[in-house]
Amino acid sequence: MADNGLALGIDLGGTKIYAVITDASGKILSEAKNATDNGAGPEKIASDILELGKTAASQIGVSLDDIQPVGVAIPAPVDPETGDCLHATNLGWKNFSLKNTFHKLFGREVYMNNDGNLGTLGEYVYGAAQGFKTVIGYYVGTGLGGGIIINGHLHCGNSGLAGEFGHAIIRKGGRRCGCGHRGCAEAYCSKIAFVKALKKEIFKKGQHTLLPPDKFNICSKNIKSKQLAKAYFAGDASVRRVVNDGAYMLGVAAASASAIVAPDCIILGGGVIEELGTEMYPAFKRSFDAHLFGLDPAKVGIRFAKLGDNAVAVGATVYARNKGKI
Numbered sequence: 001m002a003d004n005g006l007a008l009g010i011d012l013g014g015t016k017i018y019a020v021i022t023d024a025s026g027k028i029l030s031e032a033k034n035a036t037d038n039g040a041g042p043e044k045i046a047s048d049i050l051e052l053g054k055t056a057a058s059q060i061g062v063s064l065d066d067i068q069p070v071g072v073a074i075p076a077p078v079d080p081e082t083g084d085c086l087h088a089t090n091l092g093w094k095n096f097s098l099k100n101t102f103h104k105l106f107g108r109e110v111y112m113n114n115d116g117n118l119g120t121l122g123e124y125v126y127g128a129a130q131g132f133k134t135v136i137g138y139y140v141g142t143g144l145g146g147g148i149i150i151n152g153h154l155h156c157g158n159s160g161l162a163g164e165f166g167h168a169i170i171r172k173g174g175r176r177c178g179c180g181h182r183g184c185a186e187a188y189c190s191k192i193a194f195v196k197a198l199k200k201e202i203f204k205k206g207q208h209t210l211l212p213p214d215k216f217n218i219c220s221k222n223i224k225s226k227q228l229a230k231a232y233f234a235g236d237a238s239v240r241r242v243v244n245d246g247a248y249m250l251g252v253a254a255a256s257a258s259a260i261v262a263p264d265c266i267i268l269g270g271g272v273i274e275e276l277g278t279e280m281y282p283a284f285k286r287s288f289d290a291h292l293f294g295l296d297p298a299k300v301g302i303r304f305a306k307l308g309d310n311a312v313a314v315g316a317t318v319y320a321r322n323k324g325k326i
């Protein structure tokens, strides 16, 4: 196989699968997406990924077989050695491995890692964290994802479980998290957390909301970032309180992680940050500065993610080009 410089990167999400093909300079030449077949098992999703890769390749007149590096971002911690995945909450999968399945389907090794890790890698190589050395990333979406780059290397840690910032405990005995523990950062700053807190404000305390009842009601488990932003900008006091409180707790989490990693850059990204990053920033920064140990806040660059929806898939291409050694 001649090296044409192309790489395929896949972002497997709870609602959609997104594929990009980049050239050697990281430029996206082709993109394709598909709805995630909810309720399907790993084997079916893996073959959907193969088909999507073929579609992306055909759009630029090449065959998938002509693209050597293939990387896939999984919404779960992935052991980079074995490909074993612990728990993909959004997909309802537990203790699975896609390594052999992908190898069979693609006829070559497919490099897999966690989506928060690969998003951070994408931002580090082509996005907002370019030029920094040690970077931590926070992605506020349905959950709270994260990733760590130390001196230019993606840090995956024992069993690939590093950078799970959403499950760093920031309050002992605090709010219950989907993982079963209490007081995780994700239980304070994620859409699932916001919806839970809003339900308490509105249905228990009788506060008003501008969120439309067809999008938000007592049964809601999640909400679109755009809906949340719309209510925030319209002056919804409950939404503002809940989101700003979440941003403040994210500052606590980031300051705490900084005492461990001492980053020179913190990336804030994900759907909620894309919509409300500027609004959340003051509460985040106030809390971050107040809880930071030793580091001069002026020496920590806080940046909004730049690659948006592309970060994770582009990060997957970088990871695959490096054969998982970066």
Ligand SMILES: [Zn+2]
Pocket (backbone or CB within 6 Å): 166, 167, 177, 178, 179, 180, 181, 184, 186
């Ligand atoms: Zn948790």
